[in-house]
Amino acid sequence: DTGVSQDPRHKITKRGQNVTFRCDPISEHNRLYWYRQTLGQGPEFLTYFQNEAQLEKSRLLSDRFSAERPKGSFSTLEIQRTEQGDSAMYLCASSLRNSSSGNTIYFGEGSWLTVV
């Protein structure tokens, strides 16, 4: 079963360092999403792609965050100059452009980031 795959699953980094997360979506899915989730909160939307185009980016996302999906397949999320407030679970999800599915998104297992 080739579900959404995220790497690394856990990352501990020092404040000020850069980190990068990778997401491989379900193979036929053309939409890819990034969310951030902190304890006691629901997933917070960060950005999404349709194929290689980044169609929407949250206004809450600072300039330190950047996401790419260069060939419309896997995606990377980079956080520059990490801060302790960036500690969270970063979730990737994908969906298939299909009018009958209502754009149902399926999550990967998440990447936990701890900034010390």
Place this chain on the structure above:
Amino acid sequence: QKEVEQNSGPLSVPEGAIASLNCTYSDRVSQSFFWYRQYSGKSPELIMSIYSNGDKEDGRFTAQLNKASQYVSLLIRDSQPSDSATYLCAVNRGGAGGFKTIFGAGTRLFVKA
């Protein structure tokens, strides 16, 4: 006003009872509605989706949608201790409104054995 609102709970029900989870949303043009279950330390997993007014049943789960009242609910019949989790309501505009899915903060459910 939050786009998707849920009572954070915790909601506690005895084993075998019906658990009722509620959600309201603010965007009237929303087209697709979802319930996800999230166990502690895990990622959300889809339980049900619903797109039309009325009820949709899948095993012990029933989703209810009322677009006029901007209200979605999830009923869990014959609740089991393994149902203890956080339940997330999610909403998607779809179409020209874009395909961003917005989540509520979740309702924690405890099923007592």
